Amino acid sequence: MTEQADILIIGAGPTGLTLANLLGQNGVSTLLIEARDELIDYPRAVGIDDESLRAMQGLGLVDKVLEHTVPDQQIRIVNGSGKVIAGINPTTREFGWPRRNGFVQPLVDKVLLEGTQRFDSVDVRFGTEAVDLVQDETGVTVTVRSQGRESTIRAAYVVGCEGGRSFTRQKLGIPFAGETRQQRGLVIDVANDPLGTPHAVFGGDPNRGYATLSLPHGIRRWEFMLLEGEDDALVESDEFLHMLLRDHVADPSKLDIIRRRVYEHHARVAERFRDGRVLLAGDAAHVMPVVAGQGWNSCIRDALNLGWKLTSVVRGHAGEQLLDTYAEERRDHVKAMVDLSVGMSKVVTNRSKVTSAARDAAAAVVDRLPKLKAYISGQGFKPMPKYTRGVVLTSPWAVSKSVPVEDGAVPGAGILFPQPxxxxxxxxxxxxxxxxxxxxxxxxxxxxxxxxxxxxxxxxxxxxxxxxxxxxxxxxxxxxxxxxxxxxxxxxxxxxxxxxxxxxxxxxxxxxxxxxxxxxxxxxxxxxxxxxxxxxxxxxxxxxxxxxxx
Missing domain, CATH: 3.40.30.10 (Glutaredoxin)
Known part of the structure; x- marks a missing residue:
């Protein structure tokens, strides 16, 4: 017997879980399937921004999410000598929440999972893998495998949110253009934080780039660039980890290491986000280096954009052409975030002593220019969502002699409305x-x-x-x-x-x-x-x- 649902979501990562909560709030019949038996618990994102906290607020989950965050986490960027060459410390509250926050992703993802249990219209199933997908003019039929048995699910629309190796994207044959950098990174998470300081440090050391962040609940994260010739198997060597950490803590052998994992720097964007009644979101649609901390947040933006549009179409409020605006609006901003992440990654992982010296000299100039220094500290370089296509009107302002236009006035259409x-x-x-x-x-x-x-x-x-x-x-x-x-x-x-x-x-x-x-x-x-x-x-x-x- 074929099951029925308005929306089938494939993948219980942050995108799929957020989307399921949004659809649940609107009473949309939603089935979320996940091939794994439980949520991922290995190191991934460590930064949640004000836009995502606003999204959590809208879901009614922000208080539980905040328990797993470090609000207003400052970043210090240092050179190979340990000198601070730049700082990032945005303190404004345009959207009601701190702009930069450390967080523990597995615990926040768990909050999102528990949030879906509030809605009778949402069903979440683990250990259920999509193995085939066929669509026609009226819906999509997905074959799934669970405990060795196959069955089918029929949905009006399917959203693939199952990560960079997305079954959905590959089944549709959608190209995933971009690059995977040769440089890999090693993540080490430690319990009982041996440093205890609240900030994050990005080390632009040409010998070996690194980062370290204070996370909630006494967790400390280190990320080290792996050099050419260093095999992934080294991650299992305590001796290798102790070598990496000996300049950071007095006695690496006494660290309580809870996780270790090698990752690659991917920078890719799917050629299209929609194919008929099937859509891609989150890492299935785009992946980016971790340095800018925008991968998880970009996933949440996808879900926010797509959630209300799917609801409108399923309820019959809007035609399915509305779904075309999802890619129109999100793709350009995602590309800007990927470019930002790649650029920041090059700053931190650069191994050229000449280039590093030029970077440090530029930082010294910035330090003497208060406005530019404040721009960098306030994270002004982060591209904000700005939609010029889709469900926005970007026509010129009306002309009225009674309403003068001041120099520098910025149109509001396509940007986020503030939340005071x-x-x-x-x-x-x-x-x-x-x-x-x-x-x-x-x-x-x-x-x-x-x-x-x-x-x-x-x-x-x-x-x-x-x-x-x-x-x-x-x-x-x-x-x-x-x-x-x-x-x-x-x-x-x-x-x-x-x-x-x-x-x-x-x-x-x-x-x-x-x-x-x-x-x-x-x-x-x-x-x-x-x-x-x-x-x-x-x-x-x-x-x-x-x-x-x-």
Whole structure:
């Protein structure tokens, strides 16, 4: 007998687990299968950023995730002599959370797995391997093997999230262009941290690059570059590990080593992320060197982008053309993250003494330029998501003599909407995403948004479970709440963060997608027309037409 599901996810890594939680929140019938018998427990990612913590917040899991993090973890980059040549210490909170955090991935992945158990619509199965996949116009049939027996699962859509060696990608014959660098790395995780300091260090030593990070729960990680001629089998040699660590701790023989593993530096992006009713996400779609700490976070961004789109299509709110925008939006940003990771990897693993000397000289110049030094320390070089295609309107701002455009004003469409703390009926100092229900949100500064919308547009927004939100200075909160239209949320801006955001742009209304990306921005009078344009860009339907699996 063939099982049925709206969505079949292959692979219980961070992408698949996050996606399953997102679909579960929306009541979408979801089956997640994993070939292994349990979650991976070997060394992988060690950095979680503010965007991912915001995603965990949306899933209702952030408090449990935070238990396994080191907030605001600083990075010190040193040269072969041990001199600090650069520091990374971003301290801002644009999206409500610390921008750089150390974390223990297996424990956070476990939180995500346990999170799926909240939803009756989600079924997670380990020890279940996909061995064949056939799609047609109405769905996908996947043959799976579990305990030596084969069976079939029929789903409307399949998402391959099973890592760099993805069965799904290989079955579809999708090229995985890029490179695997010859330099390999050795990861060593140690319990009872012998150093105990809270920061991370990247060592650009031309003799042998290294990194070390403080992780939660007394764990210390070291990563060392393996040199030509050093066989992978050396990972099992305590003597070799002690040799690597002798310049880092007084007595390597007393270390409590809990994990050791060799890894390769991959930098690859799939040629396409969608093939009919099958999609690729996470490491199945892209892999990158570990140095920038963006592999895990890129996986979470994929899931956030894809989760609301699959939900919209399965519920019949939008046509399946909406799924094409997933790759349109994500591929360019993923490529930028891969390039950043490769670039940082070359800085740390460079073995040329001449190049290292030039790097150190450049660092000395940067140290004398406060603005550039602050840019690097604040991680300004990290590419933020910026979508110019897909479900975004990038048309020019409306021209009004009453609304001048300041020099340097940056359009908001395609970027993430900030998340400051706001005041509302449920309390003060609440993070914005907690003050408004998840999903589509229409924020209007100092105006009741319902006054600018037709009945048809309001009905369409209600069909999407969208929220209308009036933003005001907190001193106006009580008056505004008593005088706004029924169904409109009123939130106060206690510290002027949102007022400053609108002040910097010639707009007063923004349409924000479920993944916190600004779909469009406009002046209040243009809101109805702008929303109609977004409905068209997203291939949204005005009448609910659920997608059936056949």
């Amino acid at each position: 703390r706001v005041d509302g009926p449920s309390g003060t100092g609440i993070l914005l995403d907690d003050a408004v229900q998840a999903g589509w949100r229409v924020f209007v500064w100092n105006n009741d948004p319902a006054q600018f919308l037709s009945q048809d547009t309001q009905a369409h927004l209600a069909e999407l479970d969208a929220s209308l939100v009036q933003l005001v200075p907190s001193v106006q909160l009580n008056w505004a709440a008593a005088n706004t239209s029924p169904g409109v949320n009123v939130l106060g801006d206690p510290n002027g963060v949102l007022k400053s955001w609108f002040h910097a742009r010639p707009v007063s209304a923004v349409v924000v997608r479920p993944d916190h990306v600004i779909a469009a921005e406009c002046l209040a009078q243009d809101l109805d027309r702008t929303l109609q344009a977004i409905f068209l860009k997203g291939h949204f339907r005005t009448v609910r037409q659920p997608v059936a699996v056949s």
